[in-house]
Amino acid sequence: MSELILLAASGLAREVLAMVRNSGQYDVLGLLDDDEELSGTSVDGAPVLGTIEDAVEYTHALLLVCLESGRARESVVERLTGLGLTESRYARAIDPTVRPPEGCRIGRGSILLPNVTLTASVTLGEHVVVMPGVTFTHDDDVADFSTFAAGVSLGGGVRVGRAAYLGMNSSVRERTSVGAYATIGMGAAVLSNVPDGETWIGVPAHAVDFGPGAAGPLM
Secondary structure, three states, X not given: OEEEEEEOOOXXXXXXXXXXXXXXXXXXXXXXXXXXXXXXXXXOOEEEEEOHHHHHHOOOOEEEEOOOOXXXXXXXXXXXXXXXXXXXXXOOEEOOOOOOXXXXXXXXXXXXXXXXXXXXXXXXOOOOEEOOOOEEOXXXXXXXXXEEOOOOEEOXXXXXXXXXXXXXXXXXXXXXXXXXXXXXXXXXXXXXXXOOOOEEEOOOOEEEOOOOOOOOOOO
16 A cells, blocks of 8 residues: 655645545555644644655655645645655545546546546546536546536536636536636636636626725635
C-alpha cells in the first residue's frame, strides 16, 4: 500500500482521510500545514507532521493538496515545484463509488469524492477537486486546479478553465465554456460562455460585479 501525506489540515483533508481509510487505498502518514501551532497535534487521528515545505523530506510518500481553493492549490504546487517536486509525487484519490469508463482521464493530484459520475471521454486535469454527486457528461474537458462543489452538473462538451470554481448544484449547458479563474454561484444555470475571471450567478446565470465591501455570492 502506498504511503500518503495530505497537505493542509482542512475540512477537505478530513473528507479525503475518511475516504481513503474506508477504501484502503493508501496508508496515510499524516498531514502538513503551514500553521506551525498545529504541529504535533492530530486531525481525526492523523498527526500533523510539520509545514507544507517539509513535504520534500518524505521522499517515499505520495502527496495530495487538500485546499478547497483552486488558486491556493495552484500556489502550493508552484512552491513545491520550486523545491524540486514533480507531478509524479502526487496521488489520485478516487472514491470506490466512482467508476470512470475507459477513455476518461483523471490527472494526478485530483480528488473525487463519492458518487461522482463520468459518462464518456471526460478529461479532468491535475489537482481537480470534485465533491459528491457531480455529473460530467460526454467529452467534458476540465483544466487543472478546477473545483466542483456538490451536485454540479455539466452537459456534454463543456470546457472548464484553469482554477475555475463551480458552486453547489450549479449547471452548465452543453457545448459552453467556463473561463479560467471564473466563479459560478450555487444553483446558477449557465447557458452561455463565461469569460475568464468573471463571477456569474442566477437562473439564467449572468455576470455580476461585487464592488469593494459588497458580499459575494453564496457558493
